[in-house]
Amino acid sequence: MDPRFHPGDSVRVLERNQPGHVRTPLYVRGKVGVIERIVGSFPNPETLAYGQTGLPYKMLYRVNFEQKLLWHDYDGKPEDSLEIEIYEHWLEPA
Amino acid sequence: MSDQHHDLVHATHTHDGKPIQNDDRPPLEAETLETAIRELLIEKGVISSDDIRRAIETMDDRxxxxxxxxxxxxxxxxxxxxxxxxxxxxxxxxxxxxxxxxxxxxxxxxxxxxxxxxxxxxxxxxxxxxxxxxxxxxxxxxxxxxxxxxxxxxxxxxxxxxxxxxxxxxxxxxxxxxxxxxxxxxxxxxxxxxxxxxxxxxxxxxxxxxxxxxxx
Structure with a gap:
């Protein structure tokens, strides 16, 4: 499986409402970040959690967000950041 | 029982007076399933109770x-x-x-x-x-x-x-x-x-x- 994104790429997390076992927290949906690293392909937790195989595997990335972009009233340094794992099907180029 | 005697009993005896009872919540479905699978694995000789005890001990040692x-x-x-x-x-x-x-x-x-x-x-x-x-x-x-x-x-x-x-x-x-x-x-x-x-x-x-x- 070839990764669609690479370290340094700007990405936006999809603002999608999806019920069930979703590992993309609300606070990053719709936000723009930068790919920190490609983690690799993993079973899809959205089906694995319901006793299925998790196939096809999904590419997983670590995405870095500036805290100031996540929270409009963030109290800290402009360089403060947050890193989180996001599966490829939750990302689009930004 | 006089009030005085009652106070004395309470001073030395700290439980709330209720008989011993099983007030645990009923087991979750997953717990019942775990027990069933564990007992089957032990019964069929796949693992032993000691293997499980040791695995818990190893986990707790971390x-x-x-x-x-x-x-x-x-x-x-x-x-x-x-x-x-x-x-x-x-x-x-x-x-x-x-x-x-x-x-x-x-x-x-x-x-x-x-x-x-x-x-x-x-x-x-x-x-x-x-x-x-x-x-x-x-x-x-x-x-x-x-x-x-x-x-x-x-x-x-x-x-x-x-x-x-x-x-x-x-x-x-x-x-x-x-x-x-x-x-x-x-x-x-x-x-x-x-x-x-x-x-x-x-x-x-x-x-x-x-x-x-x-x-x-």
Missing amino acids: GEALGGKIVARAWVDEDFRQRLLSEGDAAVRDFGIDMRPTELCVVENTDEVHNMVVCTLCSCYPRPILGLPPVWYKRRDYRARAVREPRAILAEFGTTIPERKQVRVHDSNADLRYLVLPQRPAGTDDWSEEQLAELVTRDSMIGVADVRGPTD
Whole structure:
């Protein structure tokens, strides 16, 4: 499986409402970040959690967000950041 | 019974007067399933009760002592430090630790960056190294505030991050498990690996505290 994104790429997390076992927290949906690293392909937790195989595997990335972009009233340094794992099907180029 | 006698009984006898009863909640479906599978596996000779007891003992033995050994090795052995940061799973295998099916991601504190770890979705934690997470790690307020106001949370843990330092929060939300490699404290240049390992605390490896040295 070839990764669609690479370290340094700007990405936006999809603002999608999806019920069930979703590992993309609300606070990053719709936000723009930068790919920190490609983690690799993993079973899809959205089906694995319901006793299925998790196939096809999904590419997983670590995405870095500036805290100031996540929270409009963030109290800290402009360089403060947050890193989180996001599966490829939750990302689009930004 | 006179009131006086009643008071005397209460003074020496501390239970609330109710008979002993089974007031546990009924088992969850998953617990019943676990019991059934465990008993079948034992009955068929696949595993023994002692295997299970030993697995629980091994799990309970994990904690800051094991994490401390890994951190101390990274402080004294540059090759190991590089390996720990680039391929954590392989590096901790030297200590008999198997991270599967998750992968280990080690993040290093420096003069420029302070890292801290949270799992906003549940309680993901590097259990093969640190054992069970502390109660506060699973609390909603820690999980919600660590991503939202990390500097305030850190201050409440007694860890004030200077303005010049960047704070980087890691939300352990999926397949990686995070271990913070804290900074080696000042005044420990001539310390042995074993001495250094004893300085390292659980909280320093979650990133809510620094490791204190002899001069702190």
